Amino acid sequence: MLYPRNVLQSVWDYLKKVEGDLLKRRSSLAKEDPFADSSRLNDNASDDTEAAEQNGHAMSAALGAETSDALRRVRGAMKRVDDGTYGKCSKCGEMIDTDRLGIDPTADLCMSCAKKAVAAANAK
Numbered sequence: 001m002l003y004p005r006n007v008l009q010s011v012w013d014y015l016k017k018v019e020g021d022l023l024k025r026r027s028s029l030a031k032e033d034p035f036a037d038s039s040r041l042n043d044n045a046s047d048d049t050e051a052a053e054q055n056g057h058a059m060s061a062a063l064g065a066e067t068s069d070a071l072r073r074v075r076g077a078m079k080r081v082d083d084g085t086y087g088k089c090s091k092c093g094e095m096i097d098t099d100r101l102g103i104d105p106t107a108d109l110c111m112s113c114a115k116k117a118v119a120a121a122n123a124k
Contacts, residue, residue: 002088002095008081011105015078022071026064033060073106080108089113 033056080086087096091113100107109117 002084003086005081005084008086011086011101012078012081015074015081015105019071019074019078022067022074026067026071029060029064029067033057033064070106073108076108077106091117 077086080088087098087101088094089096089110090108092110094110094112096107096110100111107114
């Protein structure tokens, strides 16, 4: 049996807050990226300054990708709350343990399927 929407209201509220935080983080990261400053193209920066800018851009890009992935997971969980499938494994259809959902409210796989997915990814 899946969870009624009224039981999931606190989960929805939490996910909505996390979504807002992630959107702010993504915006902040975009502003902090050294490559976002178009005037840097016209400067004759020393090699160490250029290397620092490259490193800063790489870090911003990695954190931006991580933030986008987290945002995708949060929005997926919100969609599952909306369509009534929250708490159901997207792979096997079994219920996801509530302890797992308590730790990671964005989980869409039960532990068994998650372990299989990790094993398959590691085998590549």
